[in-house]
Amino acid sequence: MEKKKVVIALGGNAIQTGDGSEEAQQNAIRKTVALLVEIVKLGCQIVITHGNGPQVGNILLQQKIAGTQGIPPMSLDTCGAMSQGMIGYWIEKELDDALREQGIEKNVASIITRTEVDLNDPAFENPTKPIGPYYSREEATQIMQQTGAKYAEFPGRGWRQVVPSPQPMNIIEHSVIEKLVSLDFIVICAGGGGIPVYKENHKYIGVDAVIDKDLGSEKLAELINADVLLILTDVDHVYLHFHQPNERPLKKVSTAELKRHIEEGHFEKGSMLPKVEAAIKFVESRPDRVAIITSLDKALDALLGQAGTIVEK
Ligand SMILES: Nc1ncnc2c1ncn2[C@@H]1O[C@H](COP(=O)(O)OP(=O)(O)O)[C@@H](O)[C@H]1O
Numbered sequence: 372m373e374k375k376k377v378v379i380a381l382g383g384n385a386i387q388t389g390d391g392s393e394e395a396q397q398n399a400i401r402k403t404v405a406l407l408v409e410i411v412k413l414g415c416q417i418v419i420t421h422g423n424g425p426q427v428g429n430i431l432l433q434q435k436i437a438g439t440q441g442i443p444p445m446s447l448d449t450c451g452a453m454s455q456g457m458i459g460y461w462i463e464k465e466l467d468d469a470l471r472e473q474g475i476e477k478n479v480a481s482i483i484t485r486t487e488v489d490l491n492d493p494a495f496e497n498p499t500k501p502i503g504p505y506y507s508r509e510e511a512t513q514i515m516q517q518t519g520a521k522y523a524e525f526p527g528r529g530w531r532q533v534v535p536s537p538q539p540m541n542i543i544e545h546s547v548i549e550k551l552v553s554l555d556f557i558v559i560c561a562g563g564g565g566i567p568v569y570k571e572n573h574k575y576i577g578v579d580a581v582i583d584k585d586l587g588s589e590k591l592a593e594l595i596n597a598d599v600l601l602i603l604t605d606v607d608h609v610y611l612h613f614h615q616p617n618e619r620p621l622k623k624v625s626t627a628e629l630k631r632h633i634e635e636g637h638f639e640k641g642s643m644l645p646k647v648e649a650a651i652k653f654v655e656s657r658p659d660r661v662a663i664i665t666s667l668d669k670a671l672d673a674l675l676g677q678a679g680t681i682v683e684k
């Protein structure tokens with residue numbers, strides 16, 4: 372396989388499993404990096420991005436509890452930076468060990484990454500991005516009354532805090548990331564879609580929001596001139612009529628066809644829809660680009676064109 376630059380966006384199940392403890396998350400990451408090493412062995416230059424919804428919500432809760440003890444609570448953008456540091460550290464540590472075990476000499480670096488957003492983005496008026504743990508209706512109602520935070524119901528799963536999720540416009544550190552990749556580094560970056568910042572008088576200022584990691588990963592992939600955007604989640608394909616008797620996996624699909632399926636309402640908002648939108652945007656940005664949506668265990672086969680949903684122009 373020729374040397375492709377692949378941005379790999381890791382979904383929740385690549386990191387957060389079990390009880391969400393540090394140990395459970397590191398165990399999940401250990402399994403994930405074993406797969407990443409196989410992708411490196413294929414000869415790909417990889418850039419790793421990851422979600423942070425459960426983690427950033429938990430860090431925010433920890434701030435609230437700390438606040439009751441007189442410890443100054445940190446803002447949501449700073450919590451986003453903490454989540455990048457924490458998850459980046461875990462991936463870096465496990466990946467570095469796994470590479471050395473296989474005798475592969477490559478450097479790994481985590482980059483704290485900021486993503487520029489527009490303060491006029493309508494998303495600031497309509498929080499939709501779920502973070503942190505699930506609650507019952509009663510618990511969520513009580514917290515909303517006590518704190519003024521917004522919670523929303525996710526049918527079949529419960530209630531979760533929701534925060535604004537503006538569109539990523541620019542990845543501030545993209546040149547540094549591209550440079551490191553050109554030096555053959557494996558870079559972990561744009562965690563949680565990047566820390567949201569806006570520009571005012573030539574300065575970047577953090578803002579309370581959480582960017583969708585698939586849309587942030589897409590923006591990064593475009594800016595660093597990647598060839599492939601590989602979105603790894605817990606389903607092996609994107610499906611039509613998902614979870615219905617006539618469910619059908621999409622295998623090779625064009626952006627035009629995917630757009631039709633969006634119109635038909637096949638993809639759930641906040642889960643599969645942003646992945647599909649990211650895939651379309653990436654492929655349409657350069658005609659030879661490919662986006663893949665699949666599960667962790669199908670990633671290798673998908674890169675070889677033999678599994679997953681493969682989106683081409
Ligand atoms: N049409 C669809 N095809 C496949 N999965 C879908 C579809 N619509 C909604 N989903 C849901 O999207 C989920 C993946 O999104 P999400 O949980 O946000 O992923 P991650 O945390 O891995 O980024 C799947 O587990 C599945 O339940």
Ligand SMILES: NC(=O)OP(=O)(O)O
Nearest residue numbers: 422423424563583584
């Ligand atoms: N930031 C983000 O999209 O995180 P999740 O994928 O964990 O929801």
